[in-house]
Amino acid sequence: MARKKKTSLAEDLMDLVSLLPWWIGVALAVISYSILRRLSVPPAVAALPSGQMEDVLTRSMLSGLAGLGQFVLPLICLAGAGVSAWRRRQRRNLVSNTAQAKGAYALNGMSWQEFEMLVGEAFRMQGFSVSETGGGGADGGADLVLSKGTEKFIVQCKQWKAYKVGVDVVRELYGVMAAKGGLQAGSW
Structure with a gap:
């Protein structure tokens, strides 16, 4: 039994998006950017009581991750959309070439x-x-x-x-x- 090649989360996500129609991948990129852009705004820090410092620190860490994610996640979605569009074009060209071929010759070389x-x-x-x-x-x-x-x-x-x-x-x-x-x- 062959072992499955290990992939990263980004590769898995791009593969998943590439299975969708290309325009859905673009929509996911826009949506993820807009949501993560809003979440990336760092919290305002003022004089805080000692019990709220942990909450501000947690929000600051999440804000930093969202700041990075607002660029990475849309790029992954756009790459998946590009793969989806390329595969769709490849399929259409295959149908067109096969339709123009004479007889079973197109299937023999496929x-x-x-x-x-x-x-x-x-x-x-x-x-x-x-x-x-x-x-x-x-x-x-x-x-x-x-x-x-x-x-x-x-x-x-x-x-x-x-x-x-x-x-x-x-x-x-x-x-x-x-x-x-x-x-x-x-x-x-």
């Missing part, structure tokens, strides 16, 4: 990651909300989770040079479908 992106984008264009669960390693038998209205679908993408899907793959997909509570499933 990596499995590009194939999953292409299938996901095709479903997005049909009005589905698509959650990509694959992308590197064990995905639990589901590469995409689609939803439209109250219906949910599990999609497992297989890019093979054959015309038939083996029975083992269908059984695996059925097992995932049963484990997730009877969702509808398909293999593309």
